[in-house]
Amino acid sequence: MVAAGLVSGPMAGPAEHRAITLWAQANKAALASVEYWPVDKPQQRRRTAATALTPQSQFTAHLRVTALEPGTRYAYRLLLDGKAASADLSFKTQTLWQWRTDAPDFTVLAGSCNYGNEPVYDRPGRPYGERHEIFDVMASQSPDLTLWLGDNLYYREVDYSSREGMEHRWAYERKQPYVQKLLRTGSHAAIWDDHDYGPNDSNGSFVLKADALDLQKRYWANPSYGLPDTPGAFTTFSFGDADFFMLDNRWYRDDDKLNDKQRVMYGERQMRWLKNALLTSTARFKVIAGGSQSLHKGARGDTWVDYPAERDAFLQFLA
Known part of the structure; x- marks a missing residue:
């Protein structure tokens, strides 16, 4: 059986302080999950719960990554049926700057x-x-x-x-x-x-x-x-x-x-x-x-x- 492959993404929605939503699309039915870790602490790898990609959703998924720390860059990769389907990518959570420092610049x-x-x-x-x-x-x-x-x-x-x-x-x-x-x-x-x-x-x-x-x-x-x-x-x-x-x-x-x-x-x-x-x-x-x-x-x-x-x-x- 040919393994499921990534068609598009992953794509991140607007970053939040403690969470982010990642979108992806595969070419066939599979269980999708995200493995993620702080870029400077690879030993703290975690994995989201698996989401089923179905024909009804055109094999798309919205994967919610939670329990994150503010102002932190995380590395991640998409898994399909438990196997890496993307290169290592990254996202950064929003910084808790209010009442503490100037707001960070962004593009x-x-x-x-x-x-x-x-x-x-x-x-x-x-x-x-x-x-x-x-x-x-x-x-x-x-x-x-x-x-x-x-x-x-x-x-x-x-x-x-x-x-x-x-x-x-x-x-x-x-x-x-x-x-x-x-x-x-x-x-x-x-x-x-x-x-x-x-x-x-x-x-x-x-x-x-x-x-x-x-x-x-x-x-x-x-x-x-x-x-x-x-x-x-x-x-x-x-x-x-x-x-x-x-x-x-x-x-x-x-x-x-x-x-x-x-x-x-x-x-x-x-x-x-x-x-x-x-x-x-x-x-x-x-x-x-x-x-x-x-x-x-x-x-x-x-x-x-x-x-x-x-x-x-x-x-x-x-x-």
Whole structure:
């Protein structure tokens, strides 16, 4: 019998003080676990409980590594059926700096719009995509945190007509060699835009949006997705002396052609959550990220400017 192999990852979600979530995908059913240890204390090796990789989850796993110490770099490797399936990698937990010292510096990269080619389903003629060297450049910067700001893949017509099509697109894109080095570098958090949510310029009416959200959860390791009574892809987390607020610009979105001056991009419940979260935040830096253009009034196309009531009310709140 051929042993299970690693297809994509491991990828770390946002590092925490005492825990971290690691994501990985294999090529067949297996039991996945993580062996980890402080880099300067290899004798303190520990192992997480095993998680079953199943066809229903496309052989993906979210592996929770707990009982960690703050401000510590750990080495780790992924195990499939008890055998090493990755090289030794590392992550660093968040430092407990409050009331003790200055906040540690960290580097963050942000990107969007990754069109991966699959020629049989690309548009005729010269396709989008073609070159992906930027992923190597990004990985070479050794970012502590990478923000994926939407259109992280592009569903084709054959994809967004069914859940199975969307599952194919995710599995196909995640196995591409050019993205692996970046996925294995630092922590990652992601939101979506139209092309990794549904069709081009899609809004809250997309009938498969619940499936799209399931796949967003399957392929990323965000700390949360929406609220119990407010579904969506939005989340928040702290990193160093910054709080990040990642917004969902599709789930509650009215079409920008809707003849209603009160049309919304983010929706009342998400905006109320954002305002309350900002008021609660004590971080020195507050970073708000959305998948659409937000501030430039001259922007054309996909822009929050086309939702003046919601946008103006939020800017007045900030003022």
